[in-house]
Amino acid sequence: MINKNRITIFDGINTFIIVILVLACLLPFLHILAVSLSDSGPIMSGKVTFYPLELTFEAYTRVFTDVLMLKSLWFTIILTVSFTLLAMIMTTMAAYTLSNNLKGKKLFMFIIVFTMFFSGGLIPDYLLMKDLKLLDSFWVLVLPGLVSPFNMIIMINFFKSTIPDGLLEAAEIDGCSDFGKLFKVVLPLSAPVLATLSLFYAVGRWNGFRDALFYISDQSLYPLQLKLYQMVMNNMISEVTLAEGANAAVKLLPESLKAASIMFATVPILLVYPWLQRYFVSGLTLGSVKG
Numbered sequence: 413m414i415n416k417n418r419i420t421i422f423d424g425i426n427t428f429i430i431v432i433l434v435l436a437c438l439l440p441f442l443h444i445l446a447v448s449l450s451d452s453g454p455i456m457s458g459k460v461t462f463y464p465l466e467l468t469f470e471a472y473t474r475v476f477t478d479v480l481m482l483k484s485l486w487f488t489i490i491l492t493v494s495f496t497l498l499a500m501i502m503t504t505m506a507a508y509t510l511s512n513n514l515k516g517k518k519l520f521m522f523i524i525v526f527t528m529f530f531s532g533g534l535i536p537d538y539l540l541m542k543d544l545k546l547l548d549s550f551w552v553l554v555l556p557g558l559v560s561p562f563n564m565i566i567m568i569n570f571f572k573s574t575i576p577d578g579l580l581e582a583a584e585i586d587g588c589s590d591f592g593k594l595f596k597v598v599l600p601l602s603a604p605v606l607a608t609l610s611l612f613y614a615v616g617r618w619n620g621f622r623d624a625l626f627y628i629s630d631q632s633l634y635p636l637q638l639k640l641y642q643m644v645m646n647n648m649i650s651e652v653t654l655a656e657g658a659n660a661a662v663k664l665l666p667e668s669l670k671a672a673s674i675m676f677a678t679v680p681i682l683l684v685y686p687w688l689q690r691y692f693v694s695g696l697t698l699g700s701v702k703g
Contacts, residue, residue, distance in 0.1 A: 443460075443462055449467055484635060484636045487636075491553055503609065506564055553620075553623055563609045567602075575597070624638045637677060
């Protein structure tokens with residue numbers, strides 16, 4: 413009889429690996445937090461590790477007193493919620509259609525997968541956005557990335573492996589239309605994949621700034637990540653100017669400002685994880701063999 417309370421060597425190795433992975437994720441975060449709360453002296457001397465030295469909130473004061481920064485935060489929240497909602501609607505509709513016996517499904521799948529390996533490039537993308545009159549608009553940050561082929565393929569595989577064909581056939585016999593089967597049968601059974609992909613879309617949009625850097629010049633449409641990038645770059649330029657002009661010391665180092673900016677941009681999206689953790693853990697096993 414197997415003793416379930418006995419700790420094996422395999423359990424010890426697994427525990428050791430998990431502890432290492434947890435520390436690898438947690439310690440950099442603690443270091444960034446410590447730098448953001450430390451004074452310039454310890455930062456310059458490299459003494460800051462995982463706890464703040466000479467505690468100061470100057471970097472956070474700089475971030476939270478910037479009116480444009482707070483506007484960028486609210487704009488990014490609205491952008492992320494809108495993008496995630498529309499992206500999930502489009503992805504779900506496409507995945508449900510392609511998971512059924514659609515004529516020409518292989519051709520559509522080939523076209524979709526092709527876009528994962530080849531793209532037109534930055535200049536054609538910019539010219540396309542210009543011709544569509546999307547530059548300096550809210551929709552230029554939403555429409556181009558509205559459907560991720562990778563996420564859609566994950567959802568297609570989930571529908572095929574999780575939703576029994578007999579259940580859909582029974583719903584069709586009861587008079588359900590395609591939309592009825594989707595909303596009454598498929599979606600109620602798809603909470604794990606919906607939560608997981610929603611998190612993927614939300615995190616991707618929250619952290620994205622490359623498209624805004626290329627397509628947006630109106631500061632009222634700056635997402636948070638682009639605003640933080642410009643603030644840090646301006647601070648670094650100011651430091652170089654002062655150092656070359658009068659050998660003046662810069663009181664606020666770019667490192668502390670960068671760290672405070674990272675915390676400012678990271679904490680809001682981290683707060684989403686606890687609400688989706690139950691579904692996210694289930695979503696990580698998508699495609700696994702069921703007993």
